[in-house]
Amino acid sequence: MKIDEVNWKILKMLQENARIALKDLAKEVGLSSPTVAERIQKLEDADVINSYQTKINLDKLGYSLGVYITIKIRFGQTQRFEEYITTVPEISECHKLTGRDCMLLRGVVRDPKHLEELNIRLAVYGELTTSLILNSIIDGKIYSGHF
Amino acid sequence: MKIDEVNWKILKMLQENARIALKDLAKEVGLSSPTVAERIQKLEDADVINSYQTKINLDKLGYSLGVYITIKIRFGQTQRFEEYITTVPEISECHKLTGRDCMLLRGVVRDPKHLEELNIRLAVYGELTTSLILNSIIDGKIYSGHF
DNA sequence: GCTGAAAAGTCCTATAT
DNA sequence: ATATAGGACTTTTCAGC
Numbered sequence: 001m002k003i004d005e006v007n008w009k010i011l012k013m014l015q016e017n018a019r020i021a022l023k024d025l026a027k028e029v030g031l032s033s034p035t036v037a038e039r040i041q042k043l044e045d046a047d048v049i050n051s052y053q054t055k056i057n058l059d060k061l062g063y064s065l066g067v068y069i070t071i072k073i074r075f076g077q078t079q080r081f082e083e084y085i086t087t088v089p090e091i092s093e094c095h096k097l098t099g100r101d102c103m104l105l106r107g108v109v110r111d112p113k114h115l116e117e118l119n120i121r122l123a124v125y126g127e128l129t130t131s132l133i134l135n136s137i138i139d140g141k142i143y144s145g146h147f
Numbered sequence: 148m149k150i151d152e153v154n155w156k157i158l159k160m161l162q163e164n165a166r167i168a169l170k171d172l173a174k175e176v177g178l179s180s181p182t183v184a185e186r187i188q189k190l191e192d193a194d195v196i197n198s199y200q201t202k203i204n205l206d207k208l209g210y211s212l213g214v215y216i217t218i219k220i221r222f223g224q225t226q227r228f229e230e231y232i233t234t235v236p237e238i239s240e241c242h243k244l245t246g247r248d249c250m251l252l253r254g255v256v257r258d259p260k261h262l263e264e265l266n267i268r269l270a271v272y273g274e275l276t277t278s279l280i281l282n283s284i285i286d287g288k289i290y291s292g293h294f
Numbered sequence: 295g296c297t298g299a300a301a302a303g304t305c306c307t308a309t310a311t
Numbered sequence: 312a313t314a315t316a317g318g319a320c321t322t323t324t325c326a327g328c
Contacts, residue, residue, distance in 0.1 A: 001208075014201035015200060015203065016200075017198070018201045019165055021303090022304075022305065031313075032313065032314050033304085033305070033306085034305085034307085034313080034315090035312080037305080038313090047204050048203055048204055048207045049201060049203055050202040050203060050204040051164070051201075051202045052164055052165035052201050053200050053201075053202055053287060054158070054162045054165045054196060054198075054199050055196075055197040055200055056158060056162065057194050057195055057197045058290065060148065061150065061293070066242075068242070068244060082284050085284060089294035091288070092285065093286050094284040094285040094286075095215070095280045095281075095282070095283045095284070096280070096282040096283075096284065097278040097279065097281060098279045104215060104278075129246075131244040131245050131246045132244065132245045134242075134244060134245060135242070135243040136241070136242050136243075137229050137241040137242070137243065138240055138241040139241075140198075140200065141238070141239040143203060143236070146208070168321065169321075170320085170321060170322080178296075178297090179297055179298075180321080180322065180323085181296085181297075181322085181323070181324080182296055184322075184323075185295085185296090296327105296328080297326105297327085298325105298326095299325095300323100300326105301322105301323080301324075301325100302321105302322080302323070302324085303320105303321080303322070303323085304321070305318105305319085305320075306318090307316100307317090307318090307319095308315100308317090309314100309315085309317105310313105310314080310315080310316105311312105311313085311314075311315100
């Protein structure tokens with residue numbers, strides 16, 4: 001899949017606002033709407049565009065503490081943990097990493113009490129290390145070219 | 148801001164597909180399009196809806212290695228690091244955390260050589276610990292109610 | 295706060311270059 | 312591979328409940 005300057009511009013604008021009208025995209029890149037629609041279709045078909053997501057502000061709904069948790073899974077519990085973790089509403093990311101503390105979780109909780117309660121639920125599967133997010137300097141970057 | 152069952156359903160569908168047509172949303176929740184448009188507007192005004200993003204598959208563009216890097220910032224370098232990190236194209240997230248290794252970065256690189264090159268650029272600011280993402284069990288969760 | 299209908303705007307398809 | 316134009320569809324506005 002070839003990403004020329006025009007496609008990068010389209011990708012950049014779609015990353016900034018997934019609900020932008022084709023017409024406005026077309027005007028910005030200097031092509032007609034059907035052409036832009038076709039380019040987007042090809043980017044979708046090539047799976048370069050993965051999905052159009054709406055990001056919601058959970059802290060506006062009372063979930064004001066963001067946390068990262070690493071967990072060193074107890075021997076033999078990996079499969080059960082992976083099944084369980086997809087059912088935990090507080091957890092928005094779960095990555096298996098290289099290294100000793102093999103799982104990295106991102107979650108969101110209302111308050112310290114809620115965090116402790118979450119930790120208790122997770123501690124069944126391994127040893128936890130919990131860190132609060134004090135501040136996010138970057139969270140969700142827009143890619144606008146090769147690097 | 149009150150999130151009733153209908154608003155949760157709207158939020159859920161928008162999270163799954165930010166480009167869904169109002170008409171289809173309206174049909175799904177059993178209201179008219181203008182009503183749904185008004186509800187979405189209010190969710191945007193209340194900043195519950197943060198943004199509509201297009202997620203792109205960087206590995207389709209040759210960036211196939213995802214990494215997490217923790218960095219223990221050298222004394223006095225925090226400000227300079229925070230300025231620098233926003234200019235690094237490989238880094239998509241940067242969070243300041245509680246605990247010893249105070250910064251957590253997420254990034255994407257083409258190959259191990261590219262990773263080493265990134266590490267060298269970052270090592271100026273502190274001690275690094277780099278982990279590869281082997282597998283993402285959850286990455287970008289859809290919230291569909293309170294928990 | 296919701297509906298329904300009409301106006302405004304956007305998108306799609308076909309045709310042409 | 313891109314542009315234009317008409318018809319179809321979607322969104323928005325507004326009067327009324």
